[in-house]
Amino acid sequence: MTKPLTLGYSTCPNDTFLFHALAHARVDRRGLDFDIRLADVERLNQAAEGGELDVTKLSFAAVGHLRERYALLRSGAALGRGCGPLLISRPGFDPSRLGRVPIAVPGMRTTAAMLLGLYLSRTPACAPMTFDKIMPAVSRGEYEAGVIIHEGRFTFRNHGLAELVDLGRWWEDETGLPIPLGGIAVRRDLGPEVARRVEVAIRDSVAHAFAHPADSAEYIRAHAQEMADDVVRQHIALYVNDFTLDLGEEGVAAVAELFRRGHAAGLLPDSREPLLAGDVGVS
Known part of the structure; x- marks a missing residue:
């Protein structure tokens, strides 16, 4: 060529x-x-x-x-296995509110955003941004929850954040795949x-x-x-x-x-x- x-x-x-x-x-x-x-x-x-x-x-x-x-x-x-996106928030967030608040995601075409929709059984209200901005935005209270990928799995606690759902584990439990x-x-x-x-x-x-x-x-x-x-x-x-x-x-x-x-x-x-x-x- x-x-x-x-x-x-x-x-x-x-x-x-x-x-x-x-x-x-x-x-x-x-x-x-x-x-x-x-x-x-x-x-x-x-x-x-x-x-x-x-x-x-x-x-x-x-x-x-x-x-x-x-x-x-x-x-x-x-x-x-054991490598899926995490849904995170600041400590004390009520998970029942997930369907009522915008959730920060690392892009609308990411698998992370799609898994969030599958988990919630609806198209969620998403706020797309580059993945490295999600944890700081949630930590500052700009968004009440976010879906993190990549090295965020290892560092989200450094931002004072808590895990709500391991979306990868949820997928594995649902499908066995x-x-x-x-x-x-x-x-x-x-x-x-x-x-x-x-x-x-x-x-x-x-x-x-x-x-x-x-x-x-x-x-x-x-x-x-x-x-x-x-x-x-x-x-x-x-x-x-x-x-x-x-x-x-x-x-x-x-x-x-x-x-x-x-x-x-x-x-x-x-x-x-x-x-x-x-x-x-x-x-």
């Missing part, structure tokens, strides 16, 4: 860890060049809605809205051959990260400057696992169930497009 593929992923440690080898040509790129764009996941969700990215990390909720344009790759996902948070999507119009090469290159990058975890330390630190080293390690351990290498049958089932429930609740549109790029001829 002569034109580089635009590749979007977040600045979070799990993404910089798994994409480091691909970004720095430590693995075979399968004849592809990449124009890498790093951004907050909700910004990536929005960019994909505008068709700006060829390959990108997306919240699974965003994938559910964009299935006509994007197909899911098996490698690079954030999916697992791991919680699908975000995955890598590829534009369908690139065709199955390009999608296959991208998928293999990402899988090789994940495998390299597992085999050489220290290689990416400088890259991770460059994009996580305000995050303590122990939080970085916990973050990677929580969100990078065997599902990141390959979704497998259980991972695919979890994504399909999220989409089924989202559609049934009126939170996602229906789609007849195959979920996986591999279902249209990509192995």
Whole structure:
């Protein structure tokens, strides 16, 4: 290919860890060049809605809205157990008021916002903002509750906040499945051959990260400057696992169930497009 593929992923440690080898040509790129764009996941969700990215990390909720344009790759996902978003508030908040107050969320197309709607069995009143602003906003009393993601799981108590609901645990109890948070999507119009090469290159990058975890330390630190080293390690351990290498049958089932429930609740549109790029001829 002569034109580089635009590749979007977040600045979070799990993404910089798994994409480091691909970004720095430590693995075979399968004849592809990449124009890498790093951004907050909700910004990536929005960019994909505008068709700006060829390959990108997306919240699974965003994938559910964009299935006509994007197909899911098996490698690079954030999916697992004990890693879901948390619904938090200041101590003393009455949970019965959740349906009557605006709740801060890390973007309207995030899986976190969608899980909140599934938990409440209604479309909640949401106040979207970047994920790093949620805990300070709730701590200051600007919002009575918020849904936090990423390293917020490890730091919310530092802001004097309390956990109301672990939405990931709620999902696991409801479904018996791991919680699908975000995955890598590829534009369908690139065709199955390009999608296959991208998928293999990402899988090789994940495998390299597992085999050489220290290689990416400088890259991770460059994009996580305000995050303590122990939080970085916990973050990677929580969100990078065997599902990141390959979704497998259980991972695919979890994504399909999220989409089924989202559609049934009126939170996602229906789609007849195959979920996986591999279902249209990509192995």
